[in-house]
Amino acid sequence: MKAFVSYSHRDTWALERLKAHTSTLRRDGLIETWSDLEIPPGGEIDEHVADALAQCDLFIPLISADFLNSFYCYEIELARAIDRYDRGEIQIVPVVVEPCDWKGPLRRFKALPKDGKPITEFTNQNTAFLDVSAGLRTICEAGLARPLPMATPKGDAPKQDPSSSQRKYRLKKTFDAIDRSDFVSEGFDVVRSYFEHAIAEINDVEGLKGRFRAMSDRAFTCTVTNAHHQRGTANITVHSGSANRMLGDIYWSFNPDASDNTANGSFNVGNDDYELFWTDRDFSRGGGREDAEHLTAREAAERLWNRFVEQAGISYAGDDQD
Structure with missing residues (x-):
């Protein structure tokens, strides 16, 4: 299956981890992923995106606050993907990267990881990507199919992990x-x-x-x-x-x-x-x-x-x- 991965550039780390964890799917000939990183220097962005969206069988949005805030991701890529989905041409599988309010048009679709739990809330994020990879394998092996009922995301409250701008000092200590x-x-x-x-x-x-x-x-x-x-x-x-x-x-x-x-x-x-x-x-x-x-x-x-x-x-x- 040809998969179009839509993401905010602030979430490039998630794209790279997804590509790493789906490497066996690519080797098995089950999936071929495309993202805007495939656009060559000097290439016309809109043209390449439109072509890739028109040819894909699977649309994978990496959902985060930055994705929802991106006009291009949300208003152009996602809107075109939903239009193709409504015509029965593709499948949409959201991957929830971080806690955010994604209860808009995406709530129609069952998300990965399981129960829409954000990847950043996993103790070991590799376990989350392993679950995503397993879910995509099931979809690819079954071929093009309509999505399962939507999953309600859990734990949407963002984690509080503020970074301090104060200067850090280290003090010598003795330990008993x-x-x-x-x-x-x-x-x-x-x-x-x-x-x-x-x-x-x-x-x-x-x-x-x-x-x-x-x-x-x-x-x-x-x-x-x-x-x-x-x-x-x-x-x-x-x-x-x-x-x-x-x-x-x-x-x-x-x-x-x-x-x-x-x-x-x-x-x-x-x-x-x-x-x-x-x-x-x-x-x-x-x-x-x-x-x-x-x-x-x-x-x-x-x-x-x-x-x-x-x-x-x-x-x-x-x-x-x-």
């Missing part, structure tokens, strides 16, 4: 045993919360299942299955280092319900003159070589999650994660 202990506890809580939410999100992706179970206040275990992969099962158990300090401050084993005396790797607390941070130690590499990279708890959680789901044949296209 209590500081480090609190840092470990808070870091484990971040990792546990990340996995719990990511498991819930992955359950919404067709063909994937996940289970999270708390073993104690300081340990949890997870399983993910991938019906599309022959060896599509991944397990992990994560412990806080309070159980066994010799293995690390937060350590994990790629086994279900693993005991607290075994590990495949760990995150350990480090510090410089200014802050505490996390370092990554993979026991499978060089006998437990520790990376020099300084990680936040969320970065550590995402890195571990990606390693975990890779065992089930799940990867996030275009990621720089190791």
Whole structure:
């Protein structure tokens, strides 16, 4: 299917992630995506857009406040696409990028990700794009079809994440045993919360299942299955280092319900003159070589999650994660 992707240039990042996550669809010959990035230098924009809209089978608007605010995206590209849809010529599948009031003409169409949940509200945005890719695969494999009933978007309130324009200062500090202990506890809580939410999100992706179970206040275990992969099962158990300090401050084993005396790797607390941070130690590499990279708890959680789901044949296209 030929797909026309309509987007605000402020959302170019979303276009690039969509292209990365639909790469297998293109290799399988199921989809051919077009956006204005395909217009050559010196090309007449209106002419190229009109031609691409006239030839497409699928119209994919990347919905955000900037898309809705764009005259060209909303009044020209979307209007022409709806006109073709009303004539039964194309299918329209909105992809909701961020919370916004899109309850205008687009409310007629079922959106991706599932239930119209904005991509920016996912704990791991790759999971959102994976859901989008799975939905587009279903559409492309089925061929041109009328859309399903519209989905009502959830959580339209925008996130408040104001950036400060004030000058930032760093102060040298010393860190005692209590500081480090609190840092470990808070870091484990971040990792546990990340996995719990990511498991819930992955359950919404067709063909994937996940289970999270708390073993104690300081340990949890997870399983993910991938019906599309022959060896599509991944397990992990994560412990806080309070159980066994010799293995690390937060350590994990790629086994279900693993005991607290075994590990495949760990995150350990480090510090410089200014802050505490996390370092990554993979026991499978060089006998437990520790990376020099300084990680936040969320970065550590995402890195571990990606390693975990890779065992089930799940990867996030275009990621720089190791």
